[in-house]
Amino acid sequence: MARKRLIFNAFVCPSPGHVKPGLWPHDLPGNELADFDRLDTWIRLAKKLEEGRFDGLFIGDVLGLYAPYGGNWDVFVRDGNRFPMLDSLILASTLVPETQNLGLILTASVIQDHPYSLARRIATLDHFSEGRVGWNIVTSSTENAHRNYGADTIVNHDERYEWAEEHVDAVLKLLEGSWEEGAVVRDSARRIYADPGKVHRINHEGRHYRVEGPLIVHPSPQRVPTLFQAGSSPRGIDFATRFAEGALLLNSLEGAGNVISGLRQGAARHGRRPEDIKILAALTFVVGSTEREAKEKWEQYEDLMNHEALAAEVGGNIGIDLSKLDMDDPIDYSNAQGGIGKIIAEAKKYRNGVITKRQYLQGVARETTIVGTPEQVADRLEQWQDAGIDGVNVMNYLIPGTYHDFVDHVIPELRSRGLAQTEYSPGTLREKLFVEGPHLNRRHPGYAYRGAFTAPL
Numbered sequence: 001m002a003r004k005r006l007i008f009n010a011f012v013c014p015s016p017g018h019v020k021p022g023l024w025p026h027d028l029p030g031n032e033l034a035d036f037d038r039l040d041t042w043i044r045l046a047k048k049l050e051e052g053r054f055d056g057l058f059i060g061d062v063l064g065l066y067a068p069y070g071g072n073w074d075v076f077v078r079d080g081n082r083f084p085m086l087d088s089l090i091l092a093s094t095l096v097p098e099t100q101n102l103g104l105i106l107t108a109s110v111i112q113d114h115p116y117s118l119a120r121r122i123a124t125l126d127h128f129s130e131g132r133v134g135w136n137i138v139t140s141s142t143e144n145a146h147r148n149y150g151a152d153t154i155v156n157h158d159e160r161y162e163w164a165e166e167h168v169d170a171v172l173k174l175l176e177g178s179w180e181e182g183a184v185v186r187d188s189a190r191r192i193y194a195d196p197g198k199v200h201r202i203n204h205e206g207r208h209y210r211v212e213g214p215l216i217v218h219p220s221p222q223r224v225p226t227l228f229q230a231g232s233s234p235r236g237i238d239f240a241t242r243f244a245e246g247a248l249l250l251n252s253l254e255g256a257g258n259v260i261s262g263l264r265q266g267a268a269r270h271g272r273r274p275e276d277i278k279i280l281a282a283l284t285f286v287v288g289s290t291e292r293e294a295k296e297k298w299e300q301y302e303d304l305m306n307h308e309a310l311a312a313e314v315g316g317n318i319g320i321d322l323s324k325l326d327m328d329d330p331i332d333y334s335n336a337q338g339g340i341g342k343i344i345a346e347a348k349k350y351r352n353g354v355i356t357k358r359q360y361l362q363g364v365a366r367e368t369t370i371v372g373t374p375e376q377v378a379d380r381l382e383q384w385q386d387a388g389i390d391g392v393n394v395m396n397y398l399i400p401g402t403y404h405d406f407v408d409h410v411i412p413e414l415r416s417r418g419l420a421q422t423e424y425s426p427g428t429l430r431e432k433l434f435v436e437g438p439h440l441n442r443r444h445p446g447y448a449y450r451g452a453f454t455a456p457l
């Protein structure tokens with residue numbers, strides 16, 4: 001049976017350390033992590049990704065320190081692990097003139113921008129990139145991030161999603177409701193840029209925001225940039241299945257099953273189709289021309305990596321200081337306020353839902369790392385596809401080395417199996433991922449705002 005092609009994004013952070021921390025100081029072929037603050041590093045990476053016909057560059061972002069590790073933040077700061085971190089939207093913008101087809105998916109937290117300024121900035125970028133922008137909607141799951149933006153402490157888990165729903169709702173009203181179809185006339189003979197009768201205030205009033213509108217930016221090629229999200233808690237899945245067109249998960253193959261079925265079923269609950277949401281697994285790859293070569297390379301990376309920083313990051317993600325636990329101690333996440341979906345899904349693999357530190361690290365770090373020849377990697381990706389994913393956010397040990405290996409060695413094997421595209425489809429990012437045109441489809445809640453506001457200005 002012919003296989004459907006998978007979507008491939010490169011999942012990066014403009015930081016010396018991301019999911020495999022501690023490698024930046026090492027003299028390894030393909031290692032330019034220490035140059036994460038040089039634009040040239042990203043331009044060359046983006047061009048390589050286009051050569052491999054990657055769908056997108058997916059740029060993660062955080063807004064402050066993670067949860068402490070051992071009572072402080074030394075392991076993050078000393079190791080350069082997600083600290084420093086450069087601005088995702090600016091990186092995406094600078095890559096626009098350097099690329100032609102690559103989706104530029106930026107991360108923006110609901111706590112960092114007012115909906116009006118976010119809508120204005122992403123619409124501007126969508127114009128300049130001719131419709132290649134994606135927005136990874138995040139809610140910021142660390143206390144420091146919330147304090148950086150004026151809160152006393154972290155807003156609790158479910159309330160963050162409630163806040164995010166209002167934020168996204170206001171952005172959708174601005175982007176879909178401010179300018180009717182046909183509002184932009186651009187008639188130089190009659191000297192009419194836009195028809196005032198077709199531009200409207202949106203008058204959003206909610207718990208967190210009051211926004212009058214209309215948005216000062218006219219509709220961009222996608223109107224709403226393609227929407228991504230990565231929550232896998234019950235509340236996160238509910239949010240994703242309402243709004244996301246791409247949903248990310250970071251789980252072992254076994255742990256991913258529940259998240260995938262939750263996403264597919266949730267879509268139907270919100271009047272959407274299961275295929276309206278592209279499910280993307282975050283995975284890392286180490287390839288070699290023989291299995292042995294791949295294993296040796298992987299062992300070298302793992303030896304050089306900072307495993308304490310990894311535990312700090314993985315725990316910081318949930319909001320738990322894992323330094324306090326031995327490897328075989330269970331993790332109590334019942335009151336954790338960080339991202340909890342991943343651990344809920346992994347814990348389901350074990351009796352009584354009890355998961356140890358060792359088991360959790362094994363699930364989200366080791367089992368999301370695929371090591372082998374291009375054929376073995378492709379075999380493993382077929383298993384993931386059979387489990388229900390539509391694509392992969394390719395994480396990295398090295399920038400750009402991991403992506404060079406993937407493009408040069410894995411992509412040809414995937415293409416021979418029909419698993420990777422050989423050419424880009426025309427059009428916007430949304431059209432490259434879906435078949436229904438450049439705008440949100442009619443089953444998405446944002447669609448309801450198109451033409452919904454009619455009062456004169």
Ligand SMILES: Cc1cc2nc3c(=O)[nH]c(=O)nc-3n(C[C@H](O)[C@H](O)[C@H](O)COP(=O)(O)O)c2cc1C
Pocket residue numbers: 059060061062063107109137138139140141229230231232233234235236237248249250282338339340341342
């Ligand atoms: C693969 C993946 C990538 C993520 N990237 C980011 C990111 O760049 N910035 C961020 O603040 N949160 C990021 N998150 C966190 C999620 O957006 C979300 O806040 C978190 O998973 C909590 O959701 P949950 O409790 O519903 O699982 C990511 C999560 C996953 C699984």
